[in-house]
Amino acid sequence: MKRAFTLLLLTFISLSARSQLIIALLFGDKLNTGTMEFGLVGGPVLSNLTNSNSEYRSGFNLGLYFNIHPEKKFHIHLELTAKVSLGGENIKPYPVGNDSLNYLFENGSVERIIRSFNVVLVGRYTLSPHFFLDAGIQPDLMFKSKDVFSSDVNGSELQYSIKLNEQINRLDFCLAGGLFYRFGTDRRSMGIGVRYVYGLTDVDKVHDGTQANTSWMATITIPVGAGKSQAAK
Numbered sequence: 001m002k003r004a005f006t007l008l009l010l011t012f013i014s015l016s017a018r019s020q021l022i023i024a025l026l027f028g029d030k031l032n033t034g035t036m037e038f039g040l041v042g043g044p045v046l047s048n049l050t051n052s053n054s055e056y057r058s059g060f061n062l063g064l065y066f067n068i069h070p071e072k073k074f075h076i077h078l079e080l081t082a083k084v085s086l087g088g089e090n091i092k093p094y095p096v097g098n099d100s101l102n103y104l105f106e107n108g109s110v111e112r113i114i115r116s117f118n119v120v121l122v123g124r125y126t127l128s129p130h131f132f133l134d135a136g137i138q139p140d141l142m143f144k145s146k147d148v149f150s151s152d153v154n155g156s157e158l159q160y161s162i163k164l165n166e167q168i169n170r171l172d173f174c175l176a177g178g179l180f181y182r183f184g185t186d187r188r189s190m191g192i193g194v195r196y197v198y199g200l201t202d203v204d205k206v207h208d209g210t211q212a213n214t215s216w217m218a219t220i221t222i223p224v225g226a227g228k229s230q231a232a233k
Contacts, residue, residue, distance in 0.1 A: 037067035037187050039223040041079055047086040047215040049112065049203070054088025056216075057111060061085075065221055067124070070187055077134060077180075079120035079219075084140075086213050087112040093149060096162065101149075104158060108151025114168060114203070114213070115144040120195075122176055132180040138197050140172040140213070172201040172213055180219075193219045 042062035048054055063081030091110040095102050122136030145164040150157060178195030199213035 035069050035071075037070045037223055039065055039221055041065040041081075041219050041221045043192075043218040043220050045084060045086070045215055045217050047088065047213065049088040050212045050214060051209045052088055052091055052112070052211050054112065055090040057085075057087055057089040057113075059085035061118070061217065063118070067187075073126045075124055077120070077122050077124040077136075079118070081118040081120070084116050084118045086114040086116055086140075086142075086215060087145075091147075093151075096149075096160075101160060104153060105149045105151045105160065108149055108158075111148045111150065112164075113146055113148065114142050116172070117141040117143065120176060124180065129185045130182050132182070132193075134180055134193070134195060135177045136175075138174040138176040140174060140199075142168055142170055142172060142203065167204060167206045169201055169203050169205055172199050172203055174199045174201075174213065178217075188223055190223070191221045193221070195219065 045059040045061055046056045048056045061081045061084045063079055066078045068076040089111040093105045093108055093110055118140050120138050122134040125133045127133055145168040147162045149160040174197045176195055176197045180193035182191040183189045195217045197215045202210040204211040
């Protein structure tokens with residue numbers, strides 16, 4: 001039963017990632033009302049893992065966002081992102097249980113890649129007509145993880161991957177905070193923001209110490225259908 005539920009959930013995540021843009025284009029004008037703003041959100045991500053001696057790795061996220069009661073000074077901002085790539089890179093190689101592989105990669109590096117489904121739920125406070133302050137939570141569902149070993153052997157790049165699905169905790173709970181800037185003074189305007197996310201969960205179930213997800217996320221928001229909604233008033 002648990003395996004069937006996980007398979008169903010992963011199928012939903014995969015399909016939702018492909019359908020986000022279609023949903024936004026088809027239903028944006030219907031989802032944008034007097035009490036809700038709807039659109040696309042995306043941008044680069046710099047992620048890392050605490051206590052892993054790793055460096056920040058780059059990624060990208062794309063999802064949907066909802067602003068609930070955006071006309072108020074304090075409103076709710078919600079983001080749903082089907083695929084976010086987290087983790088870290090330039091991690092020191094560790095033994096993999098094979099002497100030949102250990103020898104080949106001993107001078108190389110490891111990139112840890114954690115794919116997750118993110119829900120961002122923050123309160124957004126209006127500082128001025130253009131600037132907003134965000135603070136809230138970000139629960140993550142991590143559904144696919146792996147370590148990629150890389151090394152230069154006789155002038156050629158050698159790679160070896162290890163799946164970590166059973167080693168990485170499925171659920172992560174994070175705190176999120178940041179600053180958002182909207183180009184115009186109405187809801188039809190695009191915006192940009194920056195957010196810092198700090199995980200409270202030890203994502204690695206095997207190794208000692210707490211390895212928590214941390215990330216810097218730059219976001220670009222594009223309202224969909226807001227212009228039609230405003231014009232209809």
